[in-house]
Amino acid sequence: MSLVLYITVMAGITYLIRAIPFTFFTKKIRSRYLRSFLYYIPYAVLSAMTIPAIFYSTGSVITAAAGTAAALILSYFGMPLIVVALSASAAAFIAGLFL
């Protein structure tokens, strides 16, 4: 099977999955239930993607837990995204030095 065909199919499917709903949902959704559902979706998606995957993101549950703790504390106090993200990484790195 040709490489070009694989890559075309892969990219085509990935694009259509995004483009079809994004392009054709042009009207405001009226149903209060659906609007509430869509309001919660981003938070629910991110939560499900993060937990428990975050604990396996650094190759060691202990360093990942240190990074997670740093991220939770800093985001609780409303620090900017980049600060929280890099501090989580720094905390995981420092914890790794002690292992």
Added chain:
Amino acid sequence: MVKELRRGMVHGIPIALGYLSVSFGFGIKAVRSGLSVLTAAIISALNLTSAGQAAGVEIIAAGGPLLEMILVQLTINIRYSLMAISLSQKLDEKFTFPHRLAASYGITDEIFAVCSAQERKITPAYMYGMIFVAFLGWVSGTALGAAAGQLLPEPINNAMGIVLYGMFLAIIVPPARKKLSVFIVVAIAAAISVLIKYCLEFITSGFAVIISAVIASAVGALFFPVKEDSV
């Protein structure tokens, strides 16, 4: 216009930094699977997604059937459809049909997350700025990883793995702190995700995210409907 573009680019910087490390890993994996540096970079430029690309490269390496490629991409990436519908409700009037066609290319977990966290409407310029910067991080990271193999020392590479998740937490924690409803939805989604990971192992990670998010949001919408103007 220019201001919006620049605002999007600035908001794209943490995304691009996170992407650098993740796509670096993808580049290494692609070359190990027998692809060239150029092919790896092209795949990253065309798809702009992590899990889907990793699975796709495995299918290519194994010479799997095209049907498998289609089904796997559908399953892993179907979450983007939910995100696209959610985001479609937040778009500025400037988002005409051609803009929607173009910007839909850049709906990733992270770009969606940052866009939905914005208080104001999303303009095309804002999204393009963010997509452009994220794209640079994603494609250059892939090329670097593919070309240089393990360029970064292992401890740094490992620590970089948490960057994107740290960003996700920074997005969900502040609203969860302010609103009990968001906190409950976030907790339900996390609990189902954990349950699936450890008890229902046959469910792939893409499906796990969809199931967890849909149930949690459905419960949230049922018990805590939002006010008319807050979406």
